[in-house]
Amino acid sequence: MLEAIGSGTISLAMAKPSELPSVDDFLPPEILFQGTPFAMNRIILVRFVAMVVILLVLGITAARAKLIPSRWQGAIEWVIEFIRDSVVYDTLGEVRGKRYVPMITTIFLTILVFNLCGIIPGMNIAATATITMPLVFALWTFFQYMITGIREQGVWGYFKAELFPAGVPWPLYIILTPIQLLEMIVVKPASLTIRLFANMVAGHLLVAVSLAFAQFYVIEATNKLLALAGIGWFALGFALTAFEIFVAALQAYIFAILSTVYISMSYPEED
Amino acid sequence: MNAVAAGNGIELFIPKLYDIVWSLIILLILAVFFYKFFMPKFQAIFDERSAKIEGNIQKAQKARDDADEAKKEYEDQLGKARVEASQIRDDARAEASRIVADARNRAETEANQITENAQRSLRSQQQQALVSLKGEVGTLATALAGKILGSQLQDNAVQSSMIDSIIADAGKGESDGQKA
Numbered sequence: 001m002l003e004a005i006g007s008g009t010i011s012l013a014m015a016k017p018s019e020l021p022s023v024d025d026f027l028p029p030e031i032l033f034q035g036t037p038f039a040m041n042r043i044i045l046v047r048f049v050a051m052v053v054i055l056l057v058l059g060i061t062a063a064r065a066k067l068i069p070s071r072w073q074g075a076i077e078w079v080i081e082f083i084r085d086s087v088v089y090d091t092l093g094e095v096r097g098k099r100y101v102p103m104i105t106t107i108f109l110t111i112l113v114f115n116l117c118g119i120i121p122g123m124n125i126a127a128t129a130t131i132t133m134p135l136v137f138a139l140w141t142f143f144q145y146m147i148t149g150i151r152e153q154g155v156w157g158y159f160k161a162e163l164f165p166a167g168v169p170w171p172l173y174i175i176l177t178p179i180q181l182l183e184m185i186v187v188k189p190a191s192l193t194i195r196l197f198a199n200m201v202a203g204h205l206l207v208a209v210s211l212a213f214a215q216f217y218v219i220e221a222t223n224k225l226l227a228l229a230g231i232g233w234f235a236l237g238f239a240l241t242a243f244e245i246f247v248a249a250l251q252a253y254i255f256a257i258l259s260t261v262y263i264s265m266s267y268p269e270e271d
Numbered sequence: 272m273n274a275v276a277a278g279n280g281i282e283l284f285i286p287k288l289y290d291i292v293w294s295l296i297i298l299l300i301l302a303v304f305f306y307k308f309f310m311p312k313f314q315a316i317f318d319e320r321s322a323k324i325e326g327n328i329q330k331a332q333k334a335r336d337d338a339d340e341a342k343k344e345y346e347d348q349l350g351k352a353r354v355e356a357s358q359i360r361d362d363a364r365a366e367a368s369r370i371v372a373d374a375r376n377r378a379e380t381e382a383n384q385i386t387e388n389a390q391r392s393l394r395s396q397q398q399q400a401l402v403s404l405k406g407e408v409g410t411l412a413t414a415l416a417g418k419i420l421g422s423q424l425q426d427n428a429v430q431s432s433m434i435d436s437i438i439a440d441a442g443k444g445e446s447d448g449q450k451a
Contacts, residue, residue, distance in 0.1 A: 023280055030289070039289035051297050055304055062312040067320055080313055106305040110298070131283060132290040136298055201283070 017216035021208035026129055026201060047127040050113050058109070083108050083256065091260045092267075100263055103144065107137055108256040111196065115248030118204055119241050126200040126248070131193065134255075138192035141259040145188075149266030161268065188262055192255060199251050203244045210237030401442075408441065409434050 032040035040048075061076050069077055083105050088097040111128060118126035128134055149158035163180045164173055210233050217230030413434055 023283055026283055033289075037288050037292050040293065041289075044290065044293045047293065047297055051301060054301060058309055059304065062309045065312055065316045067316065067323065077313065077316075080310075102306045102310040103302075105310060106302050109305070110301050130286075130290055132286040132294045133298075135286060136291070136294040140298070197283075 017212045017220065020212055021205055023201075025125065025204065025208070043125055043127065043130050046117050046123045046125060047114065047133065049123065050117050050127045054110065054113050079109070080105060087253070087257050088260055091257065092264045096264070096267060097260075100144070100260065103140070104256050104260055107140070107259060108252050111137065111255050112249060112252035115200060115251055116245065118200060118248065119207070119244050124208075125204055128196055129200040129204060131197050134193040134196040135189075137196075137255065138189040141192060141262060142189040144259070145262045145266045148263050152266060153268050157268075158266065192258060196251050196255055199247055203240075203247055207237055207240045207244055210234070210240055405438055405442070409438060412437060 026043070028042040030039040030041050031045075058076070061073060065073055084097075084101050087108070088101050088104050091097070092100065114127035114133065116126075117123040118129065149162070152158070153161060162184055163177045165176070165180070168176060214230045214234035214237055217226045217233060219230075221227070221230070413430070416430075416433075
């Protein structure tokens with residue numbers, strides 16, 4: 001659809017912006033410590049800035065936390081309580097959920113801030129917009145639900161419950177077991193990773209393309225009538241930016257709640 | 272849209288070593304921050320707050336219990352005082368009626384006494400009058416009879432027996448009159 005809109009407009013205008021966003025935006029060149037395992041590119045710098053912002057803002061908030069909260073502290077507390085009650089306790093229950101609250105809070109708040117970097121002027125790219133960051137979060141969830149399953153049901157008990165679900169006629173295990181294994185080891189972490197990553201990539205491309213066209217029609221194009229089209233593109237870019245804020249929060253929420261659900265699936269079923 | 276498709280798309284999905292390294296380092300730092308500082312800090316605030324609220328609720332409960340107790344005590348005392356007052360009133364009323372009754376009795380007794388005394392003194396005076404009258408009547412009668420009979424009654428014995436019989440008759444007549 002994006003391509004259709006883009007190419008349609010281009011053929012109409014018989015011109016195109018000199019610089020369009022591309023997947024190269026997500027593969028920026030190394031700018032520090034090139035060639036070492038500690039090489040840094042633009043996205044990693046964005047990630048560092050986001051980390052420092054989290055450490056400073058939430059650290060100062062926590063250090064100054066009082067019994068009677070200020071408005072800002074109240075807002076932070078609302079987020080913490082939302083994750084604890086609506087995400088973790090509603091899924092796992094309070095007894096089981098208690099130990100996962102810090103993990104899910106870390107995942108939610110970090111992904112939220114990292115995602116929001118995508119619409120911060122100057123950063124303009126989500127810190128989660130390389131495959132690695134979502135993958136690291138997904139692996140954390142993966143190890144957490146594996147460990148939980150083994151701790152709660154034993155190695156044999158956990159794999160048996162996962163790979164050979166009870167109440168299925170045994171010939172079905174021939175096809176069911178590989179699917180279950182694939183789901184446990186690949187599909188769950190991969191779906192977490194790709195959902196987040198693809199959302200960030202798509203969001204960045206949509207916003208950047210809209211704004212690039214707005215820039216092109218308003219400033220670069222010689223035909224000043226086309227500035228009207230540029231205003232349309234700018235309005236679209238504006239709307240998509242607002243939409244990206246929503247997507248940033250939504251994806252953080254989805255990642256957090258799916259992690260919780262995967263962990264809860266590692267607990268033995270109660271009948 | 273050649274620009275968007277530029278570059279090898281598959282590269283996007285291949286993690287780079289340095290990216291893995293930095294992602295892990297950053298996540299580790301953030302996780303330590305959240306696990307060791309941020310969450311415990313807010314947990315402590317939440318716990319302290321709920322403890323405080325609970326404490327306040329208990330304090331309020333205790334205050335209410337105390338107030339209830341005080342009210343009950345006060346009401347008990349009030350009831351007791353009321354009973355006591357009515358007791359005192361009853362006692363006073365009984366005392367008053369006793370005093371009145373006593374006074375009446377005493378007055379009645381005194382009145383009776385006075386009446387009796389008056390009657391007694393009346394009777395004795397009457398007696399006295401009667402005795403003196405008897406003497407005087409005797410003398411008067413003797414004198415009268417002496418005057419009437421003159422010297423006929425020289426004999427002293429006849430004289431006194433006649434006088435006595437006259438007086439006895441007069442006394443009987445008088446006592447009959449009094450009875451009637």
